[in-house]
Amino acid sequence: MMRVGLSVEEAIQAIMDYVKPVNSIEIHVKDAFNYVLAEDMYASVPVPPFDRSMMDGFAIRAEDVQHATPEHPVKLRVQGRVGAGEVSDHILMPGEAIRIMTGAPIPRGANAVARFEITDAQHSPDAEHIAVLLPVREGESISVKGEDIQAGAKILEKGAVIGAAEMALLATVGVSKVTVYRKPIIGVLSSGRELIGLEHPLAPGKIYNSNSYMLSGLISAWGGIPYLLEQVDDEVNAVAEAIQMAMPVVDALVTTGGVSVGDYDVMREAYQQAGGQVEFWKVNMRPGTPFTFATVVEKPVFGLSGNPAAGYVNAVLFLQGAIRAMAGYSEPLSKPLQVVLADVPEWKTIGMDRFLRARIVIEEGRAAAYPLAYGQSAGIMSTLSGIQGFIRILARTEVKQGDLVEAYLLEMPIPALNNTLPGGEQE
Secondary structure (H helix, E strand, O other), rough: OOOEEEEEHHHHHHHHHHHOOEEEEEEHHHHHHOOEEEOEEOOOOOOOOOOEEEEEEEEEEEHHHHOOOOOOEEEEEEEEEEOOOOOOOOOOOOEEEEEOOOEEEEOOOOOOOEEEEEEEOOOOOOOEEEEOOOOOOEEEEEEOOOOOOOOOOOEEEOOOOHHHHHHHOOOOOOOOOEEEEEEEEEEEEOOOEEOOOOOOOOOOOEEEOOHHHHHHHHHHOOOOOEEEEOOOOOOOOHHHHHHHHHHHOOOOOEEOOOOOOOOOOHHHHHHHHHHOOOEEEEEEEOOOOOEEEEEOOOOOEEEEEOOHHHHHHHHHHHHHHHHHHHOOOOOOOOOOOEEEOOOOOOOOOOEEEEEEEEEEEEEEEEEEEEEEEOOOOOOOHHHHOOEEEEEEEEEOOOOOOOOEEEEEEOOOOOOOOOOEEEOOOEO
């Protein structure tokens, strides 16, 4: 039975209870950036794999130089050199040293490294003897085997997103292939007889289909692969047919437009005609009230408002976490940030949670939100550019400057104020 008029939290929970990760695939680690691990990863080798020098200098026995001073240096006989990637076969004896470079294995018999700076041989690479001017403790300037990672240790957990650091970590322990969740394919279907594609000139009564491109970017940013479908008119049969054609190809479908109560709002009927079921309709929020969640052939379908800003808010709240869950994220939901309300434009208190476009800056060590004083209408797109997030004003709640409110960030750097207010006005 379709539910109507859910809270934001109820809507999010209903969606997250339904979506599940897609299947896993095996790929080379070089291609794994921004994929999500489908299994725990363990180190098969220790890191480092041998005791190695952390400095350019001389491998020595620490006990040989315990009484060294600049006035009474300890003289040692040099028995060759070893660089990174090389191994010395000499076993160090009392009174001996081996010239060693950073990263090279510590020769047998040595237990410390005297860096060049505490010897008299900095500029004498072929010296047969060196003088050590200061004492060196045992283990100094040595990175011991397994110091970073022990063999068999878990290095990454299932659900971890593979970034540059994770790629380096996997390569460090010799992993060439990883099992990851494939990126979910998210279909995008825009409806509206007023819409035209970018390949056509603008005609009277028509507007360009911008929502598909907005969603393409968001889906990519959130770990999915956008699959843009041909836009359709607001006719039940045409929409239902487009949905039926798309479902075998996609893991989920996003539609824009046609979810309200007008003569051409046909999406709910089209979902059902396509063999689906509407799970809920309308969320107690503005903009984006008529958001709809349905299932067709057991795949999730997200019905976003056709108004650009409303659809954007719907996507941030309901689509983002769902895509990440399908992509295998261990923590798919982004928690809102508590920010200080730095400015309060005039607005009326309403019976719905309101999501307002805001610039968010770091001001005196804290995050401060400046809601836009203009351009908050659901149909205005230009003010979506340049904001850092949406702040939430709860239903029937009056707020004042200095109050804490929730901000849903758009995952871009938060600028420092630097004595300049949003909009360019100087303090």
